[in-house]
Amino acid sequence: xxxxxxxxxxxxxxxxxxxVLFMKGNxxxxxxxxxxxxxxxxxxxxxxxxxxxxxxxxxxxxxxxxYTNWPTIPQLYVKGEFVGGCDILTExxxxxxxxxxxxxxDIAFEKRSAPA
Amino acid sequence: MPMEAAEIEALIxxxxxxxxxxxxxxxxxGDHYAAVIVSExxxxxxxxxxxxxxxxxxxxxxxxxxxxxxLQTSAPD
Numbered sequence: 698x699x700x701x702x703x704x705x706x707x708x709x710x711x712x713x714x715x716x717v718l719f720m721k722g723n724x725x726x727x728x729x730x731x732x733x734x735x736x737x738x739x740x741x742x743x744x745x746x747x748x749x750x751x752x753x754x755x756x757x758x759x760x761x762x763x764y765t766n767w768p769t770i771p772q773l774y775v776k777g778e779f780v781g782g783c784d785i786l787t788e789x790x791x792x793x794x795x796x797x798x799x800x801x802x803d804i805a806f807e808k809r810s811a812p813a
Numbered sequence: 814m815p816m817e818a819a820e821i822e823a824l825i826x827x828x829x830x831x832x833x834x835x836x837x838x839x840x841x842x843g844d845h846y847a848a849v850i851v852s853e854x855x856x857x858x859x860x861x862x863x864x865x866x867x868x869x870x871x872x873x874x875x876x877x878x879x880x881x882x883x884l885q886t887s888a889p890d
Contacts, residue, residue: 731881767861768868768876784884785860 703760711774715804716746719761720771724748731783732771738790739773743807744799776802816878818846821871828870829854833889845881856888863887 698706711717716739722728724736724746739746751758751770762768765779773780780786780798789795791811799806818836825834825848832852839845848867855863863886868875875882 762876766865768873770876779861781861782864785864788860788885 698756698760700760700763703756704764707757707760707764708777710747710749712777714747715776715802716744717749717774718746718771719749719751719757719774721750721752723750728752729770731769734783735771735773735786738786738795741812742790742796742799742809744804775799775804816874817843821846821848821879821882824872824874825850825867825870829866839881839883846879847883847885849885851887851889853888855886860886 718724718732718735718739720727720729720732720735722732724740727733727736736748749757751761758770761770761772765772767779767782769782771783773782773786775798780795781789786795789798793810796806796808796810800808818838822834822836825832829850829852831854832850835849837847839847850867854866858866864884867884867886871879
């Protein structure tokens with residue numbers, strides 16, 4: 698796939714799924730600590746999300762970096778919009794901002810705060 | 814090749830001269846770092862924009878040579 702096709706494919710994924718996580722490995726078997734951490738947060742909040750393993754396809758792995766001009770993976774998209782990578786999501790989760798963001802975007806989840 | 818902490822700090826300071834940069838080697842292996850960066854340049858920006866400024870400073874190393882750099886950014890109090 699050329700870059701335009703990859704970007705079109707990514708766009709289709711993030712627009713047809715409310716919550717999409719581009720990650721290394723999958724939700725059941727993350728293959729990077731940063732990806733694992735985001736999976737733990739989303740699962741803890743009971744969010745329904747689509748996981749896409751960038752290790753399965755090098756075009757996607759490179760394409761997702763240029764799609765949002767964000768060089769690292771994982772990347773979380775909610776309603777088509779990039780929210781952040783692991784560090785930002787962790788900070789947001791601990792401050793309750795991730796939960797607020799999901800609520801504002803009408804995403805169903807269990808209203809729990811971060812464990813102390 | 815992993816990068817040295819001093820090299821990471823120099824790149825960040827070249828782009829953000831006022832930045833206070835603290836880098837920790839998380840695993841002691843010269844490959845897993847955490848950086849805490851405080852700069853006026855971050856004021857009024859979203860976290861995504863703040864991290865993007867740092868990524869720009871790192872000139873394409875992030876995601877490549879620098880796989881494991883945890884970032885924490887903020888404006889001075």
